[in-house]
Amino acid sequence: MERIICIIIGYALGLFQTAYFYGKMHGIDIREHGSGNSGTTNALRVLGTKAGLIVLAGDCLKCMAAVWIAKLLFCQSHPDTVYLLSLYAGAGAILGHNYPFYMGFKGGKGIAATAGLILSFHPYFIVTGVLLFFGIFFITHYVSLGSLLVYAGFIIQMVYCGQTGLFAGMTQAQLYEMYAVTAFLTVLAYWKHRQNIVRLLQGNERKTYLTKKNKEN
Numbered sequence: 704m705e706r707i708i709c710i711i712i713g714y715a716l717g718l719f720q721t722a723y724f725y726g727k728m729h730g731i732d733i734r735e736h737g738s739g740n741s742g743t744t745n746a747l748r749v750l751g752t753k754a755g756l757i758v759l760a761g762d763c764l765k766c767m768a769a770v771w772i773a774k775l776l777f778c779q780s781h782p783d784t785v786y787l788l789s790l791y792a793g794a795g796a797i798l799g800h801n802y803p804f805y806m807g808f809k810g811g812k813g814i815a816a817t818a819g820l821i822l823s824f825h826p827y828f829i830v831t832g833v834l835l836f837f838g839i840f841f842i843t844h845y846v847s848l849g850s851l852l853v854y855a856g857f858i859i860q861m862v863y864c865g866q867t868g869l870f871a872g873m874t875q876a877q878l879y880e881m882y883a884v885t886a887f888l889t890v891l892a893y894w895k896h897r898q899n900i901v902r903l904l905q906g907n908e909r910k911t912y913l914t915k916k917n918k919e920n
Contacts, residue, residue, distance in 0.1 A: 705777060709788045710795035713769035717799020720810055721761030722746040725754055734809070742800075742811030744846045744911055752913050759815050766796040766819030783872035786825070787881050793820035794884055801895065812895040814850040817888070821857060827864060831856050844910035847899035854889045861885045 722741045726733035729750065737745045743762060747755025773792035778785050793816075800816040802808040821832040835856045839849035864870065865878040873881070893900070902908035 705781060705784075705788055706791050708776075709769075709773045709792040710798075712772055713766070713792040713795020713797075714799035715795075716765045716769045716772075717796035717801075717816060718803050718805070719761070719765050720800070720803055720806065721765075722754075722758045722811065723806065725758055725761075726750065729754075734806075740811055741806070741809070742813075743815045747911060747913075755913075759818075762800060762811070762815035763819035763822065765800070766793050766816040767823040769793055769796040770820060770823040783874075784877055786870050787873065787877055787884075789824060790820075790881055790884050793817075793824065794888055796820070797888060797891070801891070812850075813888075813892060814846075814853070817850075817853070817857075817892065821853070825864075825869070827869060828857065828860055831860055840911075844912060845903065845908055846911045847896050847908060848903060851893065851896060851900070854892045858882070858885045858889045 720741050722733045722743065722745065725746065726736075726749075731749075733741055733745060733749060737749045739745070743755055743759045746758040769792040770789045773789040774785055777788050781788060797813040797816045797820065799810075801810050801813045803810045818832070818836075821828045832853050836849040836853045839852055840846060843849075862882055865873070865881060870878065870881070899908060
């Protein structure tokens with residue numbers, strides 16, 4: 704039951720489509736421009752750097768809020784599984800972001816929301832996630848490549864940390880469950896980026912910049 708509660712909390716918060724609402728405030732439907740995706744990268748390309756940063760912050764914060772609420776609700780009653788439950792809350796937020804029911808289940812790709820999950824899940828994960836994404840992004844300017852590598856790093860770290868005792872008190876079965884949820888999110892992210900992966904392999908993936916140059920590419 705606790706798992707279901709966390710997923711519902713996360714999904715409800717994930718339904719706040721920052722890019723969509725920000726676009727509406729500026730007289731456009733973000734889904735009708737650029738890639739048609741309701742996420743940070745498309746907001747950056749269509750509406751500019753300021754919009755991209757606002758959308759990034761909004762989508763990060765809604766997932767962080769879901770994780771924090773789960774920890775607050777269950778840190779006392781379920782201290783041994785609080786990380787697992789907070790992961791379910793983060794997963795729910797990502798699902799709400801990717802598949803909002805009121806938008807025909809067509810939202811974003813969940814990377815900014817995933818950033819919120821990584822930032823609020825455990826401090827150990829933050830440095831690796833930041834270095835992987837921004838390192839790759841500033842070298843290649845491929846948001847998709849940085850995002851995919853973040854997920855690869857996330858699942859590797861999750862298994863490593865679990866097996867080396869970072870999540871003290873959890874049984875092996877609970878650790879396996881946590882790995883399974885992380886693996887599901889990783890597969891989902893790669894599925895949502897399947898077209899990007901094809902373009903990366905073909906060498907024609909679009910680059911993204913934090914300047915006006917972005918609109919010229």
